[in-house]
Amino acid sequence: MSEKLNILFAAAEVVPFAKTGGLADVAGALPKALQKLGHNIKVVMPRYYTVETEKLEKLPAPLGVPMGIMGELWAGVYKTTLPKSKVEIYFIDYEHYFGRSGLYGDENGGYHDNDNRFVFFSKAALQLCKMLHFTPDIIHANDWHTAALPVLAKTRFVHDFAYAASVLTIHNLQHQGHFYKGVMDVMEVGWEYFNPYSLESSESVNILKGGIAEADAVTTVSKKYALEIQTPEFGFGLDGHIRVHNHKLFGILNGVDYTEWNPAVDKFLAQNYDVGNMRGKLTCKEDLQKHFHLAVRDDVPLIGFVGRFVKQKGIELIAGVINKLLDHDIQVVMLGTGEYWAEDFFSEVARFRDNFALHAGYSNELAHKIEAGSDMFLMPSLFEPCGLNQIYSLRYGTLPIVRATGGLDDTIINFDAQHKIGNGFKFYDATAEALYNTVLWAVDVYNNKKEAFQRMQKFAMQEHFSWEDSAKEYEKVYLFALQHKRGNNYEI
Template identity: 45%
Template sequence: AAPADAAPTAAATDAAPPFAAAQGGDGASPAEIFMPRRLPSPLGVPLGSGEAWMGVWETFIEPGTPGAPAPRVYLLEHDVLYDRDGIYGDAHGEFGDNLARYALLSRGALQLCHALGFWPDIVHVHDWQSALVPLYINVLEHRSPLARAATVLTIHNLGYQGWFNKFQLPTTGLGWDQFHRFCLEAHDSINLLKAGIYNATLVSTVSPRYAQEIQTWEGGEGLDGVLRDRGSDVIGILNGIDDSIWNPATDPHIAATFSAEDLSGKGLCKAALQREMGLEERPDVPLLGLISRLATQKGIDILAGALDHILSLDVQLVILGSGERWAEDLFSRISGASDRFRVYVGMNEGLAHRIEAGADLFLMPSRYEPCGLNQLYSQRYGTLPVVRAVGGLDDTVENNVTGFKFEEMSSMALGNTVAWAVHLYRADPAYFRTMQLRAMKKNFGWSHAARQYEALYRLAISRRTGRPI
């Protein structure tokens, strides 16, 4: 096969069309069906004033419903641009060619549609990395069959917008007529997310509260006016969780399984976590957990400020995560000196499950949180979340019903809310148990979100085509 960044050979050019749908034989094993295979010819993609050549791989995703068709997936390969140690940058900083990397990904997806003869009803893109796709469809594909495709742009985190120097614009293949305040231009620079917001048929976020917050000055990260321009086109749909993986009744990572019908295994998980982390094995002490990037966005600074207060409550606290160096160093230092506090710097999937299963309370003091997942995992495991009432945290935690919420972004507010939760744990264990059972019975699976996305897609197609679907 030709290298991913090389021009096609004459033999490849003259060969039969290489993008025909692959068919698995009746006798094909699952490993054969799901093993990615490289298609025989590269894909030419316009990039800047020239053309880049990408390898194309094809595979399938195992269907969630037995017997259902396996969804087909295509992967685009360009080793020069993508085969690197980091996704957006490395130890030396962000890659200087990120605009070319993600413009190629976006344009390549549309070129693949042409090569396959596949004309989608809707294209769903995510964040700045693929925010050029709606603009490409509106401007560069307006005379192709792709012009009929509706687009949905989902904003997972408005803090990341894809800013680039305006003189890199030719890299995108777009003209200067697109460099204006209702498209790519922001403060005399390129802002990819802004262009996506203005050009997508509909815009979605990952929780209803976050959809409201990003249209305010406080939460809009400079794009609140742009999002208010889209008004009712901005729709919040809460993320779901994979409740087959995050299920205390079947979880293979935890010391004992349990459920809302039988919580006895949770106490065994707590004891096992205390032993694993080198804490005194005490069933009566409230055990707090936190799994997070150790970053300012996640409120790690106010946790640091509240730590003395929290530990004075005769509790134990286990933290799993990595991030800002000051936080790693501070928590590691305290962990070595305290008999109530432990930190594991890094990520560990099994330990994450054991913290969710073994802790009594889970801390999420985020500055902003588009959706959040750990508060959903925690409730599933009967571990009551203590959260700041922002974004998806506010949407999914009911104060004094399935968890505890605070408004003010301060160490005092966090410490006082933890103190209230600890008091309830000790003073009214029956009500605390009632809260655990309520939380465990909530349904945070994907089924509800899937129905909402189907309705969103139908609305987007109707808006694009002018006819209901």
């Protein structure tokens, strides 16, 4: 792509500053890959209280943010660069909205004013461009938190961003931003947009729905997920709306930062290893077993899980079969946090089973150790827009056991015993029985088809999912969006 673009990239969370899920990983990596391709990109996110300001540069002038019937609010702005890059990232500092214990909610649920919080943030992102005299060619919004941007750029801010094309990436369609319709008077986009084809949904405002309608292009984080969200099973009520706009919908698989997730250089491992010398993986397995006080055995299949204990991740499926699985000669380790029932349930399992261990919480170091020390990695998600852990697992020679959905289906090649190829094990029905049978299948291959299992490991470790490849696909979408904005036909 010869045209070098000015890109505003707005996200509610960005690694390493704040993270609850995959959105943060994308926002921390994709802008760096786009800059390497020659584009001028600025990232903007809220300044949560967990983002320390001591190492940030504070912009001298305050930022005025018009909030309709609420009047004008004034925010501070901080600035730094994304790690190991020259990509500028700006933080919108407004204590009343972002100085809280959580990003979107706390133990009592989502914050009651999330509508105003993220309308404020979206408007602040556009006001920031004006303050910096930065004229974006592309306004890239992510998930419902910033899905108001395509609507705002067409309405309230049209005179400042008339030539900017908007792209909206859906990382998880389940969360859409449903709010009381009075937020229309805060958004200031005009009540004519409160209709079933844009922002209105069952007499309330659906911010993501409006963003999908008004964006010049919409992306999801895998090709399979782009198809799935057009069906009732995965569309969460928006499947018909998305089908109307599928002419501008594209699936682009997330990349992986191999400078962080690579067993050859991983600083958290007991011993590094690579596809040419796998001996270090056994050392990592022993280290993991010792950490969790499991029997140190190199012959027992060790299965790892890292993720949120929520229904989407298939945690109920695991709970339904874990005791039956542990009756077999296997070991299972789990790292995660989430729904209280799940934490309590797996804590009880850990008390009574000597071949099962749990770390309730999150540890980046332990996540790396589980990826390296496990023989197989469990991801039985009910839906998975992209998924990153299965891609990490491939690089570590830890064969994924997954449900064939979204990015899991796109990245995992089911083991073919006849041709002895594949990089993991897949099941299709979202049932505990299907999960149970697939785990036992993988264990059987590990125990009785050693040569095939090792061949799969080496094949998996040579798979490559880079952000550079993803960034080139986003370039094509940006060009499509610009042509769409200008009223031209352009096909990718």
